[in-house]
Amino acid sequence: MDVDDIKNMDEFASVVGISRPTISKYFNDADSVRPTTRLKIEEALKKYKYRPNIYAINQNRKLTKNIGIIVPYLADPFFAEIARFLERRVLDFGFMPSLFSAHGDTDIEKTSLDTLRSLRPAGVLLAPLGRASDKRHIEEFCRDVPTILFDSNIEGIGEAFIGSDNFSFVSQTVEYLNRTGSTPTFFEMSDPANPNAIKRRNAYLAMMKQLELEPHMVQIEGSGWEFEEIGRAGALKILKPDALPTDTILCSNDRLAIGLLSACYELGIRVGREKDSELRVASHDDHPYSKFTCPSLTTAAHDYESVASQSVDTLFKLIEAGGRFNNREEKLFAARLIMRDSA
Amino acid sequence: MDVDDIKNMDEFASVVGISRPTISKYFNDADSVRPTTRLKIEEALKKYKYRPNIYAINQNRKLTKNIGIIVPYLADPFFAEIARFLERRVLDFGFMPSLFSAHGDTDIEKTSLDTLRSLRPAGVLLAPLGRASDKRHIEEFCRDVPTILFDSNIEGIGEAFIGSDNFSFVSQTVEYLNRTGSTPTFFEMSDPANPNAIKRRNAYLAMMKQLELEPHMVQIEGSGWEFEEIGRAGALKILKPDALPTDTILCSNDRLAIGLLSACYELGIRVGREKDSELRVASHDDHPYSKFTCPSLTTAAHDYESVASQSVDTLFKLIEAGGRFNNREEKLFAARLIMRDSA
DNA sequence: ATAAAAAATTTACGCGCGTAAAAATATTTT
DNA sequence: AAAATATTTTTACGCGCGTAAATTTTTTAT
Numbered sequence: 049m050d051v052d053d054i055k056n057m058d059e060f061a062s063v064v065g066i067s068r069p070t071i072s073k074y075f076n077d078a079d080s081v082r083p084t085t086r087l088k089i090e091e092a093l094k095k096y097k098y099r100p101n102i103y104a105i106n107q108n109r110k111l112t113k114n115i116g117i118i119v120p121y122l123a124d125p126f127f128a129e130i131a132r133f134l135e136r137r138v139l140d141f142g143f144m145p146s147l148f149s150a151h152g153d154t155d156i157e158k159t160s161l162d163t164l165r166s167l168r169p170a171g172v173l174l175a176p177l178g179r180a181s182d183k184r185h186i187e188e189f190c191r192d193v194p195t196i197l198f199d200s201n202i203e204g205i206g207e208a209f210i211g212s213d214n215f216s217f218v219s220q221t222v223e224y225l226n227r228t229g230s231t232p233t234f235f236e237m238s239d240p241a242n243p244n245a246i247k248r249r250n251a252y253l254a255m256m257k258q259l260e261l262e263p264h265m266v267q268i269e270g271s272g273w274e275f276e277e278i279g280r281a282g283a284l285k286i287l288k289p290d291a292l293p294t295d296t297i298l299c300s301n302d303r304l305a306i307g308l309l310s311a312c313y314e315l316g317i318r319v320g321r322e323k324d325s326e327l328r329v330a331s332h333d334d335h336p337y338s339k340f341t342c343p344s345l346t347t348a349a350h351d352y353e354s355v356a357s358q359s360v361d362t363l364f365k366l367i368e369a370g371g372r373f374n375n376r377e378e379k380l381f382a383a384r385l386i387m388r389d390s391a
Numbered sequence: 392m393d394v395d396d397i398k399n400m401d402e403f404a405s406v407v408g409i410s411r412p413t414i415s416k417y418f419n420d421a422d423s424v425r426p427t428t429r430l431k432i433e434e435a436l437k438k439y440k441y442r443p444n445i446y447a448i449n450q451n452r453k454l455t456k457n458i459g460i461i462v463p464y465l466a467d468p469f470f471a472e473i474a475r476f477l478e479r480r481v482l483d484f485g486f487m488p489s490l491f492s493a494h495g496d497t498d499i500e501k502t503s504l505d506t507l508r509s510l511r512p513a514g515v516l517l518a519p520l521g522r523a524s525d526k527r528h529i530e531e532f533c534r535d536v537p538t539i540l541f542d543s544n545i546e547g548i549g550e551a552f553i554g555s556d557n558f559s560f561v562s563q564t565v566e567y568l569n570r571t572g573s574t575p576t577f578f579e580m581s582d583p584a585n586p587n588a589i590k591r592r593n594a595y596l597a598m599m600k601q602l603e604l605e606p607h608m609v610q611i612e613g614s615g616w617e618f619e620e621i622g623r624a625g626a627l628k629i630l631k632p633d634a635l636p637t638d639t640i641l642c643s644n645d646r647l648a649i650g651l652l653s654a655c656y657e658l659g660i661r662v663g664r665e666k667d668s669e670l671r672v673a674s675h676d677d678h679p680y681s682k683f684t685c686p687s688l689t690t691a692a693h694d695y696e697s698v699a700s701q702s703v704d705t706l707f708k709l710i711e712a713g714g715r716f717n718n719r720e721e722k723l724f725a726a727r728l729i730m731r732d733s734a
Numbered sequence: 735a736t737a738a739a740a741a742a743t744t745t746a747c748g749c750g751c752g753t754a755a756a757a758a759t760a761t762t763t764t
Numbered sequence: 765a766a767a768a769t770a771t772t773t774t775t776a777c778g779c780g781c782g783t784a785a786a787t788t789t790t791t792t793a794t
Contacts, residue, residue: 056780067743072782082741082790102509103450104780108749123475123679128466132494144506147490151475163487166445276683306683313685314732336466340619340649342656342685389657399750410773415752425760425771447750451779 054098064092075100106168115143115363116164116172116193118157120200121273122149124303125336126350127175130199133356134173141364143170152273154180161189171363171371174206175199178242194371198359200243207366207373210359213380214244217332217348218251218298220385222259224346225296225330228321229391231261232298232330235308237278238267245300248332252298264293279307287315296328296391302335302347309341309390319343320389328391332383343389351381397441407435418443449511458486458706459507459515459536461500463543464616465492467646468679469693470518473542476699477516484707486513495616497523504532514706514714517549518542521585537714541702543586550709550716553702556723557587560675560691561594561641563728565602567689568639568673571664572734574604575641575673578651580621581610588643591675595641607636622650630658639671639734645678645690652684652733662686663732671734675726686732694724 054060061068066085074081074089081089092098106112115138119127131147138145146167150157157177164172171194176186178200187205189195197206225232234252236245249265256263268282279299286292299305309319309329318325320343331338334349358379366373397403404411409428417424417432424432435441449455458481462470474490481488489510493500500520507515514537519529521543530548532538540549568575577595579588592608599606611625622642629635642648652662652672661668663686674681677692701722709716 058780068781069744069783070742073742076782080741085742099509101450101780103446103511104749105782107444107446107450107751107780108782122465123468123471125466125468125471128468128471128492132466132492135492149471149475149478166442168446276680280683306680310683310685310687314687337619337649337680340623340653342653344653344657401750411751412753412774413772416772419752423771428772444750447779448752450750450781451752 054096057098057100060092060096060098063096064089072100075105111170111367112168113143114167114169115145115360116148116167116169116174117145118148118150118160118164118172118174118176120150120157120175120177121152122147123151124273126302126333127199129336129352130175130356133352134360137357137360141360150177152177152180154182158182158185161185165189165192169193171195171367173198173359173363176202176205178202180241194363194366196359196363196366198355201378202243204376206376207371208362208377208379210355210362210379211381212244212350212355213382214247215251215254216380216382218248219255220383221298221330221332221346221348222252222255224385224387225298225328225391226259226261229328230294230296231256231264232296232328233264233266233292233294234300235266235268235279235282235297235304236300237270237275237282237304239271240300241271248300266292266297275301275303276307276310279304280311281307283308283311284315287311287317292327295326297330299329299331302331302333302338302345305329305331305345305347305390306335306337306341309343309345313342321391330391334384334386338386339388341390346388346391347386348383349386351384354381397439400441400443403435403439403441406439407432415443454513454710455511456486457510457512458488458703459491459510459512459517460488461491461493461503461507461515461517461519463493463500463518463520464495465490466494467616469645469676470542472679472695473518473699476695477703480700480703484703493520495520495523497525501525501528504528508532508535512536514538514710516541516702516706519545519548521545523584537706537709539702539706539709541698544721545586547719549719550714551705551720551722553698553705553722554724555587555693555698556725557590558594558597559723559725561591562598563726564641564673564675564689564691565595565598567728567730568641568671568734569602569604572671573637573639574599574607575639575671576607576609576635576637577643578609578611578622578625578640578647579643580613580618580625580647582614583643584614591643609635609640618644618646619650619653622647623654624650626651626654627658630654630660635670638669640673642672642674645674645676645681645688648672648674648688648690648733649678649680649684652686652688656685664734673734677727677729681729682731684733689731689734690729691726692729694727697724 057068061071117134135145148160173196175198195206197209199211201209253263266286270278312319319327319329330346332348334347338345338347400411404414460477478488491503516539518541538549540552544552596606609629613621655662662670662672673689675691677690681688681690
């Protein structure tokens with residue numbers, strides 16, 4: 049038999065001198081065969097480079113070894129990072145991640161779900177677009193495929209939700225800003241598509257009430273996922289002399305803050321916590337670029353690693369449980385305040 | 392027959408009242424069956440939501456409808472953007488894109504190639520890591536799978552290369568900077584992993600020679616893909632008073648420039664083309680964030696759309712040609728100078 | 735050494751679809 | 765209307781592997 053001319057498991061079995069069902073068993077669980085057999089197979093595997101046909105495998109399994117991952121917007125490095133963590137963890141379990149991005153578009157999100165369904169994945173990790181999502185479509189998808197939501201919650205959809213505790217984010221930044229200077233004014237989109245944004249707004253209001261302070265909100269126009277541009281345009285509008293009630297701005301998220309800081313720079317507004325600064329700016333997410341803004345951005349950091357590993361672990365628990373949980377779990381991770389130069 | 396209880400093509404064929412081979416033909420090419428037959432099938436498709444099993448399909452086709460896409464580092468928004476364009480274009484051809492990221496790691500790149508091979512894709516679009524790539528491994532992969540390289544070239548590997556004309560990038564920025572102020576000093580990594588970086592260095596040298604000017608290079612240490620951090624750390628080292636031969640810096644790429652600009656800000660160095668500026672900074676790539684640096688970054692822009700569509704078009708030409716070209720084509724796209732505030 | 739348990743083998747069938755060849759039917763052309 | 769052409773149907777086989785049941789062989793325990 050030619051070294052690289054093995055077409056199927058039958059031929060491989062015959063060159064190893066072991067029956068095909070045993071080979072099949074080995075590929076499904078290397079530990080399920082006798083050590084000596086395993087050794088023989090692995091020796092042969094080095095010599096003849098045979099791999100089982102993935103399509104034939106998946107056709108005959110009720111459950112494939114695929115795990116779908118859908119993020120709303122992959123061009124956002126935040127989601128690229130999360131996806132990286134998720135992929136690695138999925139691989140650790142011996143499963144095969146398939147990454148999709150909705151690219152901020154409802155139809156693409158739907159198409160991705162449909163495509164994913166046809167892949168018959170063992171489970172799916174979904175960070176939905178949020179308000180723009182077709183909830184019915186996702187709900188229907190979740191009936192067929194064991195699905196865990198992460199990052200962005202939709203009440204009642206998916207068997208569990210893993211995300212960040214927005215109150216923890218906002219309470220830490222508000223408390224810090226308030227303690228070290230003037231009361232923060234909340235800077236956000238007037239009509240955010242992301243449910244976390246709503247939660248952060250409410251957390252800000254709750255926190256201000258708790259501190260017995262008057263809340264101030266600046267709500268800017270804009271839609272879509274170009275948050276930096278929206279933040280910048282909004283900032284250029286509102287950053288007029290004496291237009292702000294306080295000299296501290298708390299942005300709903302880092303991408304808005306990146307846009308806002310670029311506007312401040314352009315307008316010559318000195319941002320920071322120095323004595324001669326005119327404005328302090330803080331935000332939430334610890335976006336990969338927040339270290340490189342001017343000045344560097346004080347923010348509340350996600351626990352990427354924990355959110356990712358908890359999401360994957362929960363998904364595999366779900367798969368083992370047969371795809372259904374008795375009650376929908378929600379697990380939220382607290383933020384870690386990252387003090388940099390902007391506030 | 393229950394509306395959503397159709398398991399296979401046989402059952403679907405019987406509810407439509409048409410033979411299975413005809414149904415199969417329809418799914419492979421809707422136009423290959425009589426219009427009346429097509430209508431009947433599509434009516435039934437609305438009523439009974441049946442989809443052919445993707446695994447059974449691919450098992451029996453010599454060529455699948457998959458197109459693999461591998462980028463070196465997806466957390467870089469530049470590659471996320473390119474990937475988005477590629478995906479869309481692949482879908483336009485009726486094929487199914489599978490996106491992989493090497494995450495800057497040689498082993499992950501190899502694993503991704505292996506995984507992709509087992510998917511038996513019709514073709515692959517590969518942006519390799521560059522110097523860190525295992526060239527033999529890629530070469531071997533290319534023997535089995537029709538592959539087009541993009542963004543980052545490796546001589547002789549792959550059936551074609553689509554990328555950017557680095558000389559066009561650098562000549563435009565050098566010419567512009569030289570015309571409007573002092574001669575640019577080239578800022579780069581001393582030992583860049585990316586072949587484009589080498590080409591840009593050479594282009595800078597060639598261009599300076601052509602202009603009969605003395606070239607100045609600043610080469611900073613660092614490895615990996617955290618270019619912003621490398622640029623920042625390098626800048627903090629070299630930005631001492633009178634350390635630079637000229638007051639104009641041309642960065643090899645935007646991510647280094649983002650780091651450098653953040654260092655400039657921290658050091659209180661005024662960057663821009665105003666009279667009171669101390670330093671001008673320009674760069675290459677038109678990274679999605681270069682609009683939001685402080686000041687906004689003057690740079691040379693890739694033609695994302697053209698590179699992406701040309702890559703995909705070339706790949707499908709390659710597939711139609713049976714997976715081999717007579718000679719390896721190289722297509723390079725020119726840059727477009729984007730003048731912003733930094734230079 | 736013998737019995738019990740574990741692992742491997744043999745045999746056999748099924749998965750859902752592609753596809754080829756021959757026969758039957760429908761459509762278009764003359 | 766008949767002939768020529770195009771389409772569909774029937775029949776049949778194969779793809780590569782999962783998996784179940786019965787049997788044989790090997791390993792472990794007594």
